[in-house]
Amino acid sequence: MxxxxxxxxxxxxxxxxxxxxxxxxxxIHTALLRACGIAAQAVETGTQAMELYASxxxxxxxxxxxxxxxxxxxxxxxxxxxLDPGAKMIGITADDFHVESRAFIDAGGSTVFEKPMxxxxxxxxxxxxxx
Amino acid sequence: MERNPLxxxxxxxxxxxxxxxxxxxxxxxxxxxQDNTNPHFVEEVATLFYRDSARLLxxxxxxxxxxxxxxxxxxxxxQQFKGSCSxxxxxxxxxxxxxxxxxxxxxxxxxxxRTFQHMKxxxxxxxxxxxTYFQLARQVGPSNSASRS
Numbered sequence: 001m002x003x004x005x006x007x008x009x010x011x012x013x014x015x016x017x018x019x020x021x022x023x024x025x026x027x028i029h030t031a032l033l034r035a036c037g038i039a040a041q042a043v044e045t046g047t048q049a050m051e052l053y054a055s056x057x058x059x060x061x062x063x064x065x066x067x068x069x070x071x072x073x074x075x076x077x078x079x080x081x082x083l084d085p086g087a088k089m090i091g092i093t094a095d096d097f098h099v100e101s102r103a104f105i106d107a108g109g110s111t112v113f114e115k116p117m118x119x120x121x122x123x124x125x126x127x128x129x130x131x
Numbered sequence: 132m133e134r135n136p137l138x139x140x141x142x143x144x145x146x147x148x149x150x151x152x153x154x155x156x157x158x159x160x161x162x163x164x165q166d167n168t169n170p171h172f173v174e175e176v177a178t179l180f181y182r183d184s185a186r187l188l189x190x191x192x193x194x195x196x197x198x199x200x201x202x203x204x205x206x207x208x209x210q211q212f213k214g215s216c217s218x219x220x221x222x223x224x225x226x227x228x229x230x231x232x233x234x235x236x237x238x239x240x241x242x243x244x245r246t247f248q249h250m251k252x253x254x255x256x257x258x259x260x261x262x263t264y265f266q267l268a269r270q271v272g273p274s275n276s277a278s279r280s
Contacts, residue, residue, distance in 0.1 A: 022211075024179050024218045031164040031172060067214075094214030116218050118160045 014131055015058070016040040019049045019076065020065035020092070028116050029063055029092065036122050046071030046079075053083045060131055066093040066100045066112065074103035081108040088129045092117060141267045148264065153257050157220030174265045180219045181258055187212050188251070195247060205243065206235040223253045 016038040020026040026042045033040035038061060043049050049062070050071075062080060066073045073091060080087045091104045091112040101112040110129060113121055125131075148154045158173070165172040191208045194201060213228035227250035234242030 022214065022218075023183055024176055024215055027176060027179065028161065028164070028218055031169065035164050035166075067211075094217065095210055115214060116157060116160070118157075119163065 014038045014060045016061045016063065017049060017052065017057075017059040018042040018063045019044075019046060019073075020063075021045060021067070022065065022094075025065065025092070025094075025115055032117060032119065032122055033061070033063070036119065036126065046073065046076030049076055050079055053080060058084055060088065061126070061129070062087060062089040063117075064089055064091050064104070064109070065115075066091045066104060067095075072103070073100060073109075074107040077104055077107035077109050088131065090125055137267065138271050141264070141271050144260075144264050144267060148260060152222055153260060155220045155222040155225075157217060159220070161219065171269075174269075177219055177261050177265070180215055180221075184212060184215050184254075187215070188254070191247070195244065200240050200243060202235040202238055202243075206232055209235065221254075221257055224250060224257060227253055 014037065016033040018026055018029045018033065018040060020029060020042065021044045026044070030040045030042045041052075041059075043052065046064070049064075064073050064076060077087075077089050080089060087108065089104075089109045091101060091109050092115045093101065093112060094115045104112060111125065113125075149158075161173045161176055187208060191205065191212070194205055194208065209228050209231050213225055213232070216225040216228060227246055231243060231246040231250060234246055
């Protein structure tokens, strides 16, 4: 049997995590990641994200909503980075959260996008992050 | 294949929602996320939007009863609401949200009250139109609702 290129991409599917307390946004961004070939999970809070990481989960891409109710996104980013130094994280914001955007990037976030993201933006990000 | 006016009706209705400015490009993005594994994605998102936002609007309603108005609180609520509107591409509703927030920043009770009424009207109008649209679209079948014809 001839080997095909498909085997290569099947063996290593990208994984993603969406951290967003807003139901609709969480749903949309999860579907968006999946549409771009990423096996995506979603949680509502930074605390829940940390629980996943504490249990050993790792993700190629983490999408974090910057409007927060409990754990500050910059704090989430810092903690994820500690557990996974190579963590690739992008922030999404419904509004001009300048203060939080800066803190997030300083904590290791790659970039911040305005919500909702679209396919083009995600593809660009994936390219820029070598995903 | 027999000619059936229903798909055309659905397509026309869909187009009019864009032409009349009720929906923007984000709605198309949602349609593109719909597929065989997720055949009713758009309708699910819209249903969730109306369910979640009903709660938020009730909070805003209550906050609008107070005198004087707590503009900071109202702005905060409206920011959340605007975010949801952006998610489904609710263009007119979203623009009323923006207007409302400007009145909050200007500290205008009258402006906020007026705009809030406009916003609720647009919100209800869109809800009815979407309900009709989804009902029709379901009759045609999940794969037919997208733009590409």
